[in-house]
Amino acid sequence: MKITPTGARRLRRSITSLAVVSALVGVGLLAYPFATDLWAARIQRGLVAGLAASADDYRLGKIKPGEALTQLQIPKLDVDVMVVEGTSLSALRAGAGHYPKTPLPGEAGNVAVAGHRTTYGRPFNRLDELVPGDKIILTTPLARHVYEVTSETYVVAPTDWSPIEEYPRKGSFLTLTTCHPEGSASQRLVTRAKLVKTADIIAMQRAAS
Amino acid sequence: MKRTLALAMILSIFVLAALPAGAAATKDATFALEGEARGLELALGDQGLTLGVALARGNSSPFAAGAGAGQCTVLGTNTDPEELPCNESTSQKSSTTTSTSGTGETCAAPSIPAPLNTVLNVDLACGSSASKIVRGLPTSSNHGKVGEATLDLDLRGLIPEAEDAKEQLVDQLQEILGGAPEPIANALNQLLDVVDDGQALQILLGPANSDITAKGNKITVSSDSAGALIGVAGIPDLDEEGQPILGTSTATEDGLVIIEVGRSTASATIDKLSATANSAATAALVTVKVRDITQVEPTYEEVSVAPGETVTILEGTPAESTITAAVATKEERTGSALAAADAVRLHLLKGVSGGIKLGLARATAAATAEVKPLAAGQKKPPLAKVLPQTGARNVTFVALGLLLLAALGLVVRRRFS
Numbered sequence: 001m002k003i004t005p006t007g008a009r010r011l012r013r014s015i016t017s018l019a020v021v022s023a024l025v026g027v028g029l030l031a032y033p034f035a036t037d038l039w040a041a042r043i044q045r046g047l048v049a050g051l052a053a054s055a056d057d058y059r060l061g062k063i064k065p066g067e068a069l070t071q072l073q074i075p076k077l078d079v080d081v082m083v084v085e086g087t088s089l090s091a092l093r094a095g096a097g098h099y100p101k102t103p104l105p106g107e108a109g110n111v112a113v114a115g116h117r118t119t120y121g122r123p124f125n126r127l128d129e130l131v132p133g134d135k136i137i138l139t140t141p142l143a144r145h146v147y148e149v150t151s152e153t154y155v156v157a158p159t160d161w162s163p164i165e166e167y168p169r170k171g172s173f174l175t176l177t178t179c180h181p182e183g184s185a186s187q188r189l190v191t192r193a194k195l196v197k198t199a200d201i202i203a204m205q206r207a208a209s
Numbered sequence: 210m211k212r213t214l215a216l217a218m219i220l221s222i223f224v225l226a227a228l229p230a231g232a233a234a235t236k237d238a239t240f241a242l243e244g245e246a247r248g249l250e251l252a253l254g255d256q257g258l259t260l261g262v263a264l265a266r267g268n269s270s271p272f273a274a275g276a277g278a279g280q281c282t283v284l285g286t287n288t289d290p291e292e293l294p295c296n297e298s299t300s301q302k303s304s305t306t307t308s309t310s311g312t313g314e315t316c317a318a319p320s321i322p323a324p325l326n327t328v329l330n331v332d333l334a335c336g337s338s339a340s341k342i343v344r345g346l347p348t349s350s351n352h353g354k355v356g357e358a359t360l361d362l363d364l365r366g367l368i369p370e371a372e373d374a375k376e377q378l379v380d381q382l383q384e385i386l387g388g389a390p391e392p393i394a395n396a397l398n399q400l401l402d403v404v405d406d407g408q409a410l411q412i413l414l415g416p417a418n419s420d421i422t423a424k425g426n427k428i429t430v431s432s433d434s435a436g437a438l439i440g441v442a443g444i445p446d447l448d449e450e451g452q453p454i455l456g457t458s459t460a461t462e463d464g465l466v467i468i469e470v471g472r473s474t475a476s477a478t479i480d481k482l483s484a485t486a487n488s489a490a491t492a493a494l495v496t497v498k499v500r501d502i503t504q505v506e507p508t509y510e511e512v513s514v515a516p517g518e519t520v521t522i523l524e525g526t527p528a529e530s531t532i533t534a535a536v537a538t539k540e541e542r543t544g545s546a547l548a549a550a551d552a553v554r555l556h557l558l559k560g561v562s563g564g565i566k567l568g569l570a571r572a573t574a575a576a577t578a579e580v581k582p583l584a585a586g587q588k589k590p591p592l593a594k595v596l597p598q599t600g601a602r603n604v605t606f607v608a609l610g611l612l613l614l615a616a617l618g619l620v621v622r623r624r625f626s
Binding site: 003008009011012015016018019020022023025026027028029030032087089092097099114115116117118119124132150151152154155156158159160161162164166167168170171177178179180182183184185188190192194 | 239268269270271272305306341342343344345346594595596597598599600602603604605607608609610611612614615616617618619621622625
């Protein structure tokens with residue numbers, strides 16, 4: 001079929017438009033993870049000051065969703081992130097969030113924290129590298145708690161709440177969760193640890209000065 | 210045209226690779242497992258102890274714990290690995306909550322409580338225990354064992370009536386000796402004369418084991434007790450003058466009575482996807498061999514004891530003894546399974562202030578699993594509550610595919626210039 005010059009011009013413009021849109025969307029998708037990292041870094045900078053200022057609220061258990069709850073460090077993985085209260089989509093833009101209704105760091109029971117794996121700073125990107133004996137440190141305005149990993153990381157279904165709800169009767173425990181495998185939300189990766197040491201922050205500061 | 214086709218093929222590959230893989234739906238049950246094996250339980254008067262103990266515990270927290278011990282006091286129904294009344298120098302405990310786990314074996318000469326230690330000697334006793342979580346599932350390996358155990362016939366320090374009973378036994382044996390060949394009669398006479406120094410009972414005990422293992426979706430607790438070889442009143446060798454040589458008798462090889470107790474096993478398995486459980490158990494078989502003392506060389510008449518059956522020897526004498534063979538039972542219900550191999554029961558010297566009671570080769574295993582059911586009338590929620598989503602889909606391939614599409618478009622566009 002012969003195409004008229006007018007038809008060819010229109011076809012050329014349509015193809016150009018489609019190519020431009022495809023290129024823009026492609027670039028946008030490639031840039032998305034980096035954009036979320038920048039967004040999370042911006043939130044984290046604000047949270048650092050917020051943690052220090054929240055000592056009274058922390059003591060009274062009045063930390064609001066989205067506010068800084070604790071600093072989480074995993075020396076082996078070079079992770080240092082501020083954890084906010086809550087695990088909603090907006091709260092987790094900070095990178096890591098504390099499961100509501102689970103105990104606070106250092107308390108008896110099972111403290112649970114969810115963290116992003118591939119976006120928003122990806123704090124739990126290498127969670128699968130943790131082995132029993134590795135240390136996880138939670139620092140609140142009141143104390144510094146050291147947890148020790150007790151088991152190999154393992155995978156559960158997204159609807160399996162047993163890592164959060166089931167834990168030994170006695171003791172203080174920590175559970176970290178993230179999505180698995182990388183780039184997918186079809187499963188969850190779980191790490192479990194137990195509290196081995198607690199140090200009072202104010203006492204530590206006095207000793208340092 | 211060729212470039213266009215090549216770009217189209219590469220684009221197709223990227224699009225296909227970007228399609229998300231189906232997520233396999235999984236359904237896990239909450240579960241709990243317990244296993245226990247006991248090698249030998251001995252009661253003499255109001256004294257008692259247990260030799261060779263292994264315990265294993267696990268549940269879906271995940272949690273695993275266990276204990277392996279060579280020597281413990283009377284256990285009764287106390288089976289908490291953290292609170293076992295066992296000799297610490299012959300035992301190990303492990304737990305994933307306290308991150309304790311044994312390495313190798315812990316062995317020592319057991320400390321037998323007085324006055325039992327005046328008649329009972331036990332060789333080295335050992336225990337080992339290791340528990341850990343592997344891929345989110347509990348595993349535990351626990352073992353308890355002892356070397357040789359011997360019981361002397363001089364029970365006077367323990368049981369006041371023992372002297373009278375021994376004299377009665379000696380008198381009755383003297384009647385039997387009249388029919389024995391001279392070398393045997395001499396040996397037994399000498400044995401009876403020096404019976405206070407003799408080895409009345411020799412026990413060779415196999416190890417007790419209890420383990421939790423996981424394979425795929427199945428978690429199994431298995432317990433077994435390797436049984437024992439018991440020899441009663443070994444007959445010594447004779448010297449050139451026909452006199453018995455002390456210390457040359459081995460009751461388990463040439464004793465008047467030899468009791469063989471086989472291995473008992475019990476296991477229970479959970480399928481954590483379907484929350485189903487099943488179990489299996491085999492009781493230890495018992496064979497009693499009684500020596501024909503009319504023969505010089507050891508010659509035995511064997512009697513197999515059927516499960517649940519009781520055999521009595523030396524009936525009517527203070528040394529009357531009964532052997533009751535074990536029975537294996539198993540029970541399976543929806544979501545739970547129990548397997549038990551009961552102990553072989555020996556009651557020796559019943560006429561002597563209650564005698565000596567032995568329980569051998571006991572093994573149990575139990576498992577439960579549950580998928581939480583909805584209450585009656587409760588509607589199933591439309592969406593399952595999921596753990597927080599903290600991972601975005603990998604869109605790199607889609608992005609690259611779109612960029613390739615754009616490049617393809619520019620190539621095709623030229624044809625209409």
